[in-house]
Amino acid sequence: MLENRNEINGSETKAGDGSAQDALIEFYHAFNAGDLAALQLNWMPGDAPSMDNPIGGIRRGWTSISEGYLKLFGGRATVQVSFHDFSSQGAADWHLFVGRERGICATPTERLDLAFRTTRWFIRTDGIWHQLHHHGSIEDPKLLTDYQRLIFGDHR
Numbered sequence: 001m002l003e004n005r006n007e008i009n010g011s012e013t014k015a016g017d018g019s020a021q022d023a024l025i026e027f028y029h030a031f032n033a034g035d036l037a038a039l040q041l042n043w044m045p046g047d048a049p050s051m052d053n054p055i056g057g058i059r060r061g062w063t064s065i066s067e068g069y070l071k072l073f074g075g076r077a078t079v080q081v082s083f084h085d086f087s088s089q090g091a092a093d094w095h096l097f098v099g100r101e102r103g104i105c106a107t108p109t110e111r112l113d114l115a116f117r118t119t120r121w122f123i124r125t126d127g128i129w130h131q132l133h134h135h136g137s138i139e140d141p142k143l144l145t146d147y148q149r150l151i152f153g154d155h156r
Contacts, residue, residue, distance in 0.1 A: 007083065024083070097122075112143070
């Protein structure tokens, strides 16, 4: 575990022990790099995974989740986040991380500081940790509106 770490952005050195914490680091590394292939390895394959956030809405299954990432990575805005102020609990085959993300959303003309509440749930199958569910939300209504405007532009 990274008990002495305050933040995970994907640049951390993994323990190399195949832990859920290593899978979490891998997720943030892939997300911040815009690496869809690495994200696919991180997520549970098939129809089982789900995601619910302010940009993608509710998405079920890797195909739908990947479409959301493709839209985000191919859009005019760049999003970079780190995970902090989190709790970590689990057992042999599941692990739950609950905390906050902070980061930036930037276009060529604007920059927005982000703040999300975030939950990431991983399960272990065949000795490999995969993300099964993610939920993210923005508490501040103005920040939510501004974020969606930067991501979607003037049209959806």
